[in-house]
Amino acid sequence: MADTLDQDFEGISLLEYTERAYLDYSMYVINDRALPFIGDGLKPVQRRIVYAMSQLGITFQAKHVKSARTVGDVTGKFHPHGEVACYESMVHMAQSFSFRYPLVDGQGNWGAPDDPKSFAAQRYTESRLSRWTPLLLSELGQGTVDYVPNFDGTLDEPMWLPARAPFFLLNGASGIAVGMATDILPHNLREIVQACVTLLERKSTTLDELLTIVQGPDLPTGGVIISTADEIRQIYETGNGTLRGRARYVDEKGLDGGKEVVITELPYQSSPAKILEQVAGQIVAKKLPMVIDVRDESDYENPTRLVLVLRSNRVDVDRLMLHLYATTDLERTYRFNLNVIGLDRKPKVKPLRNALLEWLDFRRDTVRRRIEYRLDYIKRRLHILDGMLIAYANLDEVIRIIREEDEPKQVLMAQFELSSDQADAILDLRLRQLAKLEEEKLQQDRRELATEQEDLSRTLGSARRLNTLIRNELNEIAKEYGDDRRTEIAEAAEQSAAYSVEDLETNEPTTVVLSKKGWVRGAKGHDLDATTLPYRAGDEYLAHVHSRTSLICNFLASNGRVYSVPVRDLPSARGQGEPLSGRFNIDSDTQFVGAFNNDAGKVLVASQKGIGFVAQVESVVATTRNGKVVMNLDSENTPLPPVAFKDGELVALVSNKGNLLVFDLGDVPEQNRGRGVNLMNIPKAAFTAGEELMVGAAVVGENDTLYVQYEGGREMSLRFSGLEPYRGKRAQRGKSLPRNWRNNIVGLRTESRR
Secondary structure (H helix, E strand, C coil): CHHHHHHHCCCCCHHHHHHHHHHHHHHHHHHHHHCCECCCCCCHHHHHHHHHHHHCCCCCCCCCEEHHHHHHHHHHHHCCCCHHHHHHHHHHHHCCCCCCCCCEEEECCCCECCECCCCCCCCCCEEEECCCCHHHHCCCCCCCCCEEECCCCCCEEECCCCCCCCHHHHCCEEEECCCCEEEECCCCHHHHHHHHHHHHHCCCCCHHHHCCCCCCCCCCCCCEECCCHHHHHHHHHHCEEEEEEECEEEEEECCCCCEEEEEEECCCCCCHHHHHHHHHHHHHCCCCCCEEEEEECCCCCCCCCEEEEECCCCCCHHHHHHHHHHHCCCEEEEEEECEEECCCCCEEECCHHHHHHHHHHHHHHHHHHHHHHHHHHHHHHHHHHHHHHHHHHCHHHHHHHHHHCCCHHHHHHHHHCCCHHHHHHHHCCCHHHHCHHHHHHHHHHHHHHHHHHHHHHHHHCCHHHHHHHHHHHHHHHHHHHCCCCCCEECCCCCCCCCCCHHHHCCCCEEEEEEECCCEEEEEECCCCCHHHCCCCCCCCEEEEEEEECCCEEEEEECCCEEEEEEHHHCCECCCCCEEHHHCCCCCCCCCEEEEEECCCCEEEEEECCCEEEEEEHHHCCCCCCCCEECECCCCCCCECCCEEECCCCEEEEEECCCEEEEEEHHHCCECCCECCEECCCCCHHHHHCCCCCEEEEEEECCCEEEEEEEHHHCEEEEEHHHHHHHECCCCCCCEECCHHHCCCEEEEEEEECC
């Protein structure tokens, strides 16, 4: 039994078997699935699709045919894998935003940049080969390639296609194999062909000289490559590295005369829908206050047209785009890894110069095989022509032999020393070809073929003539198939950088308007009359503050707390605003008494009882929904509107009885919070009875005018020098105003005379 096993089976360790099986699988994935061949720049499935379509006659001059027919032929004859994967490869070859020079010309839905996999099913789309495929197929039947059996041995398929241009660079490639990957970006045909011509003329051409021709990748979607010249050189010198690409944009005027930024080209493999979503998300999150809208105006004439509507004509567009480059897919980084299967059938990362030289070796071998194939044909054709000319020289005898002999072929071969092929050609002649004119035509054909044979033999025997032939053919290809570069190579003047918090804080003038019921809004500019704005039924104007969008507005409430809101977050004055109670944790009976900006420096806080103090504004700004306690008040006391100031000499206080007290500002103590000190002597009994209370406070500077405000809008003005009669000390009662100015006082305000 053991002897039988030894004879029928080979023993192998599990480790060795596993290593061998994994290596076989790895080499299969590398050579037959993931990496392109340097000769034709195609992966096996792509090659089989192009070859199958050519065999079906679906060339670029034929009518479009259902894609399902092509996929069925490819999978049934050459590529025994899933139809879905085969069709996806075919779709990729048809997408103009994926391939720089698409190999399939499609009709129907073949996907979009937003979603390359949104293509229709193969039963709905139609396709044919594109106008660039003759560069791969025109020499196929001329002995230029080796054929191998297909997967079941019933058909032969080419090992590669006789490419007349280096498609491994023109369309690029991407793929992941086992332990290695390839990422080749597309290039411009004219540039790559010219680089090949330069190497043919002088093999010692350096990389730096080649880079004066090859500027860099030329991406299907255009855009701008912003990598430096040194970075690009490093990539082509080593065969791998990274490049950065950006969108291209222009400034335009909108229909309303406003400024718009129009993005006309996107980076390679970027999705317009995703970019719109990224920009719109920043607008909603108020991270792009200078942009008010973004929309997609792309159409057939403008495949890419994304419009950013700017808030103002003063927006720095270049700085805005640097922010968007940093935060959206308007700037992308591309990996470049020139890993291809070489002529030795081994994968390797190749520098640009080496790769082009190796492709030229492939092209040289292809042209040599083409010439040899043609020479072999000419030799056979001349041999036939020689026999036919012998027949024409002995036409009567040939006719007699054909008519009278039982074995005319053998007699012809023996009498005129003809070969079997020559005798067959003579016997296949038609009567009409026996005319004298036909003999002259044969003589002419023989002379032309002999001349061509001599020329081709000389080309085959001379490396210089062979290079000249290849160079001329490449120049013709560049002339017929070349196009202008789409992607600009321009080193970035500035690096992309997102806006900082300070950058996003705009500084537009805004008037913050507060109503008596605590509704707030922000109006553009400082020149509006807040009292004329519309208010809700039962509500009216209370106070306003000249602010800016970069500031924080602080609101003092009747509970002695300060509540703070960024001005940029306030609703527009086009409506009636919103209640502050919705933003903060406030009791329903709490009312607001006034507001001030966070850039004021200091604020005078006082109450109707005549008590108050000065606080640093930065110490009273609130950071929570609960506000910040600034003034401790008893149940009967109510704060007055806060008085914000940066400088001043005097404090002016007025009671409803017409007493005005003016004293030095320095006499008021500074504290961050608390009850305060007596500023004006309001009798306790009179205050409790509601007969007398302090109704106004102000800080007056040397250049200010003090206005005593009365019901109905009437005011009495006092210049700084006119305050002397009312000067006193803190906590005094003050001096009475003139008799006809003592009643119905509601407050104080100041106005600078500068």
